[in-house]
Amino acid sequence: MPKIVAVTGNEAVAEALRQVNPDVCAAYPITPQTDIMQRFSSFAANGKVKTEMILVESEHSAMSACVGASAAGGRVITATSSQGLALMWEILWIASGDRLPIVMPLVNRALSAPINIHGDHSDGMGARDCGWIQLWSENAQEAYDNTIQAFRIAEHLDIRLPAMVCMDGFIISHSITRMEYLEDEKVKSFVGEFKTLNPLLDIEKPVSYGPLILTDYYMEYRKAHEHVMSKVPGVVKQVADEFEKMTGRKYGLFETYRLDDAEVGIVVLNSAAGTTKDVIDEYRAKGIKAGLLKPRLFRPFPYAEVGDALKHLKAVCVLDRADAFGGSFGPLFMDIASSLYIQDKKPLMFNRIYGLGGRDYMPDQAEHVLNELVETAKTGKVQSVKEYIGVRE
Amino acid sequence: MKQKGWKELTPGAVVTEPGSSKQFKTGSWRAFKPRWIEENCIHCLFCWVYCPDMAITVKDGKRGEFNFDYCKGCGICALECPGKKGNKAIVMEEEGN
Ligand code: SF4
Ligand code: SF4
Numbered sequence: 300m301p302k303i304v305a306v307t308g309n310e311a312v313a314e315a316l317r318q319v320n321p322d323v324c325a326a327y328p329i330t331p332q333t334d335i336m337q338r339f340s341s342f343a344a345n346g347k348v349k350t351e352m353i354l355v356e357s358e359h360s361a362m363s364a365c366v367g368a369s370a371a372g373g374r375v376i377t378a379t380s381s382q383g384l385a386l387m388w389e390i391l392w393i394a395s396g397d398r399l400p401i402v403m404p405l406v407n408r409a410l411s412a413p414i415n416i417h418g419d420h421s422d423g424m425g426a427r428d429c430g431w432i433q434l435w436s437e438n439a440q441e442a443y444d445n446t447i448q449a450f451r452i453a454e455h456l457d458i459r460l461p462a463m464v465c466m467d468g469f470i471i472s473h474s475i476t477r478m479e480y481l482e483d484e485k486v487k488s489f490v491g492e493f494k495t496l497n498p499l500l501d502i503e504k505p506v507s508y509g510p511l512i513l514t515d516y517y518m519e520y521r522k523a524h525e526h527v528m529s530k531v532p533g534v535v536k537q538v539a540d541e542f543e544k545m546t547g548r549k550y551g552l553f554e555t556y557r558l559d560d561a562e563v564g565i566v567v568l569n570s571a572a573g574t575t576k577d578v579i580d581e582y583r584a585k586g587i588k589a590g591l592l593k594p595r596l597f598r599p600f601p602y603a604e605v606g607d608a609l610k611h612l613k614a615v616c617v618l619d620r621a622d623a624f625g626g627s628f629g630p631l632f633m634d635i636a637s638s639l640y641i642q643d644k645k646p647l648m649f650n651r652i653y654g655l656g657g658r659d660y661m662p663d664q665a666e667h668v669l670n671e672l673v674e675t676a677k678t679g680k681v682q683s684v685k686e687y688i689g690v691r692e
Numbered sequence: 693m694k695q696k697g698w699k700e701l702t703p704g705a706v707v708t709e710p711g712s713s714k715q716f717k718t719g720s721w722r723a724f725k726p727r728w729i730e731e732n733c734i735h736c737l738f739c740w741v742y743c744p745d746m747a748i749t750v751k752d753g754k755r756g757e758f759n760f761d762y763c764k765g766c767g768i769c770a771l772e773c774p775g776k777k778g779n780k781a782i783v784m785e786e787e788g789n
Contacts, residue, residue: 396704397704397705399704496703497704497708506706506707507706507707508704508706508707510705510707515695516696519698520698523698523703526698526699
């Protein structure tokens with residue numbers, strides 16, 4: 300029987316990592332992720348996992364050690380947040396370019412300066428184009444479930460790419476909610492034995508990682524990377540189907556909420572989706588046909604499927620918990636706009652930036668956006684394409 | 693050699709053929725060429741140790757000729773060479789002279 304528990308998001312992710320029992324973990328503490336690795340290193344110290352813990356001097360070194368251990372042939376994890384992810388930047392590209400299936404929980408936090416430790420998506424968005432898979436999670440249950448599934452997706456022999464599992468710092472990582480843990484045995488058999496691919500430690504078959512690839516082949520390797528990314532959604536769905544059979548919990552490339560017959564819709568990532576769904580219920584009760592789309596697989600972004608799910612709406616608001624300075628719009632908005640660009644018929648669209656640096660996203664903000672959506676649908680006019688909401692003038 | 697298309701590549705650019713660097717002749721990089729002056733050579737084999745491209749051949753424990761297929765002309769051997777009585781046994785000369 301699955302165990303019902305009351306835990307924080309960090310505790311849930313640490314538990315998933317314990318159940319997977321990876322070979323190597325190289326990590327450096329950073330708020331709000333620290334708690335995951337603190338718990339995980341206790342598991343290692345107390346013999347609950349056989350993982351070799353490598354305590355390094357920075358996140359740059361953490362990711363570098365992960366690259367080495369993964370190339371050597373191990374199942375490898377780390378976790379980070381914010382500036383930690385920024386410091387890994389250079390090595391993130393090595394991990395993906397070398398096609399190493401490292402799994403990394405990313406507890407989303409704002410980037411400095413000004414220094415801020417709270418939930419915000421600037422860190423994950425900054426790493427969206429580095430060739431990693433990104434799964435985003437609304438709550439502790441999703442973060443736990445996505446962590447387990449991430450191993451299967453990343454390690455799939457058709458894929459072999461590193462994967463980040465994102466959840467909101469503090470709002471999810473440090474809040475206690477009720478959720479379900481699977482039995483250890485079930486997790487173990489679901490993720491299965493780690494399969495190596497060209498491991499460095501196979502001395503019978505010597506290999507080299509990281510050769511110099513210049514003008515003659517670099518572009519072919521990039522095309523191959525783009526191609527392997529295109530196979531990820533299929534694997535994500537296949538793994539989700541198996542996961543549903545085991546748990547009854549359904550996952551896809553994204554979640555839709557009351558969207559099919561909706562006239563207006565909100566697109567939002569992670570924890571703010573929960574609040575938004577509540578407000579949508581209130582508006583539905585008032586007879587307003589509102590719905591929601593919450594991306595789960597953010598990289599690679601399932602453009603065609605997302606566009607298909609949104610194209611029937613009259614108006615869409617994309618809520619971004621990060622800005623893309625100088626790019627005009629928030630990062631999620633730009634992807635949703637691209638998804639709809641390829642559709643013949645498309646809704647009116649606007650972008651609202653909310654919740655930066657952990658600023659609370661309250662139901663009145665969702666109401667404000669829904670009112671604006673209803674007005675836009677009625678008048679056929681977008682008042683203003685991009686605005687910050689919940690900010691003092 | 694026909695170059696491979698993107699579908700034929702090993703994931704992650706991993707090189708699975710051991711010793712394949714032999715196929716890559718770095719000799720064409722050379723702008724300066726080392727010349728061995730045998731009478732100044734004490735056969736200490738410093739040049740053999742320091743050469744990054746294994747371009748110094750050794751026979752029966754004695755220093756042999758350069759392998760110019762791989763010598764890229766970096767000059768490390770000439771720098772490290774102690775020679776005899778202050779006279780270097782390796783000197784670097786401009787290519788094509
Ligand atoms: S010049 Fe450089 S590459 Fe050539 S033999 Fe000397 S050390 Fe080796
Ligand atoms: S380093 Fe100079 S002296 Fe020593 S073996 Fe080489 S050429 Fe001869």
